[in-house]
Amino acid sequence: MAEAKQKHPRLILRNFLTLFQCEELEFIHKSNSTVGYRPNVFSTTLSHLIATNSPHLLMPFVPIRESLKEKVEEFFGCEYELFVEFTGLISWCRGASIGWHSDDNRPYLKQRAFAAVCYLNSFGKDFKGGLFHFQDGEPRTIEPLAGDVVMYTADGHNIHSVDEITGGERLTLTLWFSRDASHDEDAKLVSLLSQRLLHNNVPGPCLPLLASSNMYWFSLDQSSHRQLGFDICWARLHVLGFDVYSYQDTSCDSDLSELLTMPLQLARGVELFNVEFVNILHALQDF
Numbered sequence: 171m172a173e174a175k176q177k178h179p180r181l182i183l184r185n186f187l188t189l190f191q192c193e194e195l196e197f198i199h200k201s202n203s204t205v206g207y208r209p210n211v212f213s214t215t216l217s218h219l220i221a222t223n224s225p226h227l228l229m230p231f232v233p234i235r236e237s238l239k240e241k242v243e244e245f246f247g248c249e250y251e252l253f254v255e256f257t258g259l260i261s262w263c264r265g266a267s268i269g270w271h272s273d274d275n276r277p278y279l280k281q282r283a284f285a286a287v288c289y290l291n292s293f294g295k296d297f298k299g300g301l302f303h304f305q306d307g308e309p310r311t312i313e314p315l316a317g318d319v320v321m322y323t324a325d326g327h328n329i330h331s332v333d334e335i336t337g338g339e340r341l342t343l344t345l346w347f348s349r350d351a352s353h354d355e356d357a358k359l360v361s362l363l364s365q366r367l368l369h370n371n372v373p374g375p376c377l378p379l380l381a382s383s384n385m386y387w388f389s390l391d392q393s394s395h396r397q398l399g400f401d402i403c404w405a406r407l408h409v410l411g412f413d414v415y416s417y418q419d420t421s422c423d424s425d426l427s428e429l430l431t432m433p434l435q436l437a438r439g440v441e442l443f444n445v446e447f448v449n450i451l452h453a454l455q456d457f
Contacts, residue, residue, distance in 0.1 A: 178307025180322035181245050187317045187343075191234065192290040195343055198227050199259040200406060201454035202378070204385035210266035210335070212402070214259040216355070220362045222451065223379040228359075231257060235345065238286045242321055242347055246284060254355045255282055255348040259290075261341045262300060267334035270305055273324035273346065281353045282324040288343040289314035297338030305329040314340065378451035403450040413437045414450070 199214045202224060206213040219227050235254055243252055274282045293300060293313045302312040302320065306329070312320055322328040324346060348354075386402045407414060416432045436443050436453060447453040 178304065178322075178327050179246060180304070180307065180309075180320065180328055181241075182309065182312065183241065183319040183321070184315075185317045186238075186241075186319040187234065187288055187290070189316060191230065192316045194230050195259060196290055196341055198230065199261060199341060201451065202227070203259065203261065203402065204381060205387065205402070206260065208266060208268070210263045212261045212263070216257050216359055217362055218381065218385075220359065220366060221379075222381050223366075224451075224455070225363060225366070231343075234288070234343070238288075238319070238321075238345055239347065241319075242284050242286060245321060246323070248349075250349065252284070252347040252349060253351055253353060255346045255350075255353045256355055257343070257345050259341065260344050261339050262297075262332070262335050263339050264335050264337060266332075266340075267299075268332045270329050270331045272326050272329050279324075281348045281350045282346045283349050284321065284347040285324050286319055286321045286345045286347070288319045288345075289316055290341040290343060291339075292316045293340075297335055297340045299333045299336035300340040301333045303331050303333070305331070314342075378449070378455055401450075403454060406454060407436070407450065411438055412453075414453075415442060 198219075199212075202219060202222065203212040203214045204218060216228055216231065219225060235257060239252055239254060242248070273285050274280050287302070291297065292315050296316075300314065302314065304310055304312075304322075322330070404414065413436070415435045415437050431449055434447050434450065434453065435445065436447070
């Protein structure tokens with residue numbers, strides 16, 4: 171067992187996150203995520219939260235990142251302090267999967283030394299499929315459970331895959347760690363925050379801004395035209411049972427990207443709510 175651990179160093183932490191933390195991160199993701207790096211995948215990065223004027227939503231990540239970094243350094247016996255290279259909320263919807271790979275399998279990913287995947291919802295309850303498999307060593311297969319974390323080296327010692335999602339949505343908080351200070355995510359985030367503070371001289375409440383409409387546009391066919399898909403934010407409100415009411419003309423000839431920036435109110439059935447929101451992200455984060 172000791173030899174197997176050396177060949178395939180990995181660790182599972184049970185109940186590392188509380189259910190409250192899982193739900194809080196899920197809310198942040200549902201109200202901010204954009205189209206992800208693979209078909210049927212959505213992501214929320216910390217830099218995206220800053221870019222959309224939502225830096226206050228960084229706070230729940232801080233203690234989790236620090237605690238995970240300590241756990242990784244301790245378990246893998248790191249002689250020097252590690253740097254968080256990337257932090258992101260990633261959800262996989264029906265049809266998403268990934269084959270055998272290591273997390274440093276591209277030239278631009280070679281700085282990644284370790285990974286930590288925090289499961290925010292549970293296999294069998296919140297989604298079907300999506301089991302995590304290691305190619306060698308033990309444990310070989312992991313059933314995601316809300317609050318659990320799996321940590322492993324990002325190199326060829328821990329080649330892994332994720333089964334296709336057949337129902338629901340699989341949500342994780344994923345972090346990669348690096349020994350290279352030039353890939354320190356914190357330095358990049360501080361720089362982004364400083365730039366926003368310098369350019370944002372308008373006092374007032376911190377209301378979320380829309381990013382590029384392409385980042386919120388999900389197409390069932392990644393190669394199709396935008397008209398054949400749907401806006402993520404718009405769709406979320408309808409899934410929650412809300413209709414959107416705007417003071418401006420919302421005829422079918424209107425450009426959807428324009429509608430997303432208009433002041434709006436929410437309605438449910440015949441009831442129109444009094445609160446006016448500056449845009450859809452404002453509504454998702456505030457109602």
